Amino acid sequence: MSETSNQKALIEQLLSDRDAEFRRAVKAERQLKELSDVKRMQADYEARLAEKEKAIQERDRALESKESRIAQLEQKLLYLERKMWGAMSEKRRIPDDPNQLKLDFDLLEMTPEEEETVRKAVEEVTEYRKVTVKEHEKRVPVRQKLPDNLRRVEEHIYPDGYLGHEDEWILFGDAETSEHLELQPAELYVRVTIRHKGMRKETKEIVTAPVQNEPIAKSYASASLLTDLMVGKYVDHLPFYRQVQMFKRLGVSIPPSTIEVWFHDVADLMRPAYYRLRELVLSTDYIQSDETTVPIIDNEKHRTVKGYLWLVRSMVNGLVFFAYNEGSRGAKVVLQLFKDYQGAIQTDGYAGYNILEKLEGITTLGCWVHTRRYFDRALSHDKARAEYALAQIGMLYDVEGM
Structure with a gap:
């Protein structure tokens, strides 16, 4: 083989080796790049996984909060259903939150002197209960005697055949007497006032009898009629339209619109008495307050709304007085009524009264009837302590009856 051929073979071998080295280098770079991409992908995956884990945790917390909120709303719904549609009997149970109905009396330990006082009070109440039960057992319905101040009208009834003081009859002095309560129907009549005129002979002056004072000027309604109307409405709970029908049966027809005008006039006349009554009530140091619903006609909505x-x-x-402020039940009414009051105010659990605790000179008192319901509902969660509390409240009721 010639020298040229050997050089050519050597060059080809070198080129082949270099090509193989280049291929290996390119492959190694590609693998290194792929490895770098994998690490980056792993980091991205781990970051996304952490975000998803965080989102899952937040969702779980939100779900737990929603479940808790749903449970609270279900309890409120059951309570409202009971208030609206069910009897307010404490025997009917409603699911409650056990954590809110566990009682803790550990901080209410009594001293020996207090325990002795409680023991004597329990004995006194127990003895009162026995006496009350015995008196109740002896109670027998008895026909009451008719009041002596009522006018008596005698009605004499003689034996059959007796026509008078005849010789064949002898009347005995021991007659049998019985009494029956009679009712004379109401009567409407017209009082005619005649004002006479006269003249003194000395002065020659003509004098007319003075005009009598009437409750409502230029009206034929007398004080007795107006009084009966107002007593019928506010004491006997008879609406005006029913009283109109009663008057018709007595032979007089009074238009309802006329009675409505009389009502407003009487309300104006009673205004000073109302403010005096309110003053007398709020001048005492122990009052009770409550609010009740009344139907109110809304002229804008053309229907009846709750006030x-x-x-x-x-x-x-x-003494009792009523207050009305456009049908409102807000705390502003509480402030308006009791801003100047000094003393104790007993109310139910309505939150509108909470503002009274911020007023100086006012002591707020709760109601045992409302408080007792929570102890009754706690029987299924803390029976021993709840029964103890109910027994103590029961003795308070007995003390009130003593």
Whole structure:
């Protein structure tokens, strides 16, 4: 083989080796790049996985919060259904939150002196219960005697065949007497006022009898008629239209529109008495307050809506007054009624009364009837303590009846 041929073979071998080295280098670079891409992909995957894990945790927390909220709303719904459609009997159970109905009396330990006082009180109440039961067992219905202040009209009835003081009859003095309560129907009559005129001979002055004062000027309604109308509506709960029908049966037809005008006039006449009554109630140091629903005609909506009428009662003198503020039940009415009051106010659990705790000079009191319901509902969660609390409240009721 010639030298030229050897050089050519060597060059081809070198070129082949270089080509193989280049291919290996390119392959190694590609593998290195792929490895770098895999790490980047792994990091991206791990980041996305962490985000998804975080999203799952947030979703789980939101789901737990929603489940808790749903449970609370279900409890409120059951309570509202009971309030609207069911009897308010404490025997009917409603699912409650056990954590809210567990009682803790550990901080209410009594001293020996207090325990002795409680023991004596329990004995006194127990003895009262026994006496009350015995009196109730002895109670027998008895026909009451008719009041002595009623006018008596005698009705004499003689034996059959007796026509008078005849010789063949002898009447005994021990006659049998019985009494029956009679009712004379109401009567409407017209009071005609005649004002006479006269003249003194000395002065030659003509004098007419003075005009009598009437409740409503230029009206034929007398004080007795107006009083009967208002007593019928607000004491006997007779609407005006029913009283109109009663008057028709007595032979007089009074238009309802006329009675409505009389009603407004009487309300104006009673305004000073109302403010005085309100003053007397709020001048005592222990009152009770509550609000009740009343139907109100909404002229804009042309239908009846629900409004509220407030009642305030003095425990000292037993007087009561009502308050109305456009049918509102808001805390603004509470402020308006009691902003100047000083003393104790007993209410139910309505949140509108909470503002009273911020007013100086006012002590807020709760209602045992409303408080007792929560102990009754706690029987299924903390029976021993709930029964103890109910027993104590029961003794308070007995003390009130003593």
